[in-house]
Amino acid sequence: MFTTAGHATNAGLYKNLPYDAVEDFTPITIVSRSSGFVLLVQADSPYKTVQDLIAAAKARPNQISYGSFGIGNTTHVIGALFARAADLKLLHVPYKSPVSDFLGGHVNMVFMGASTALPLIKDGRVRALAISSEASDPNFPGVPTFRELGYEDVDVPAWSGVLAPRGMPAEQAQALFKQIAEAARQPVFQDYLKLSQAQLVLMTPEQFAKALEADVARFRKVLPELGIEAE
Secondary structure, eight states: OOEEEEEEEHHHBBOSSSSSSTEEEEEEEEEEEEEEEEEEEEOOEEEOOOOOHHHHHHHHHTTSSESSSSSTSHHHHHHHHHHTTTTTOOEEEEOSHHHHHHHHSSSSSSEEEEHHHHHHTTTTTEEEEEEEESOOTSSEEEBBBBTTTTTTTTOOOOEEEEEEEOOOOOOHHHHHHHHHHHHHHHHHHHHHHHHEEEHHHHOOOOHHHHHHHHHHHHHHHHHHHHHOBBO
């Protein structure tokens, strides 16, 4: 199964999943990771910096709004993490797609993946205030990370990876990892990574197993704390 980090967040989001996100799978590899999520406001927004936005939100609790791609979506989770880190009360507005209403000024901000945000920034339609990546991204010059601004734990995994059925023998998992790694280094996939603003990772099965366990444990703890759950 080729999947995304939503596999880990779902473990904390849904109480009654018909499977265990860790025990019922054999991790093969995290193939790639994106730069994280970008906090965007409209180009004509009065908020020039994250500090401007925070000041407005503290002055007007539950009135500064952010749109997401739905309850429990990573764009919702990271907004809630930002609100907690900055001690804010933000108004969350879930959509199937918030882009049109955001560009129309109906919500104050959104969090978007790097590949979605970049074209809007280049078109001059939005302004990027911060990014949730671990380090500054050269594709977003001058845009600070939340960590650089002093806000920890404002991040959601943004990886794509491969999982196999539970109980796959270690030698078979290793052989599959090597085949995937070879395919991922081909020019056609490298071109895809550039287009999607992602970086090649290629974790070993052992590394992926530890990373998946950590992600699942984190979101089983964090999402209930944030009051985010789905049926």
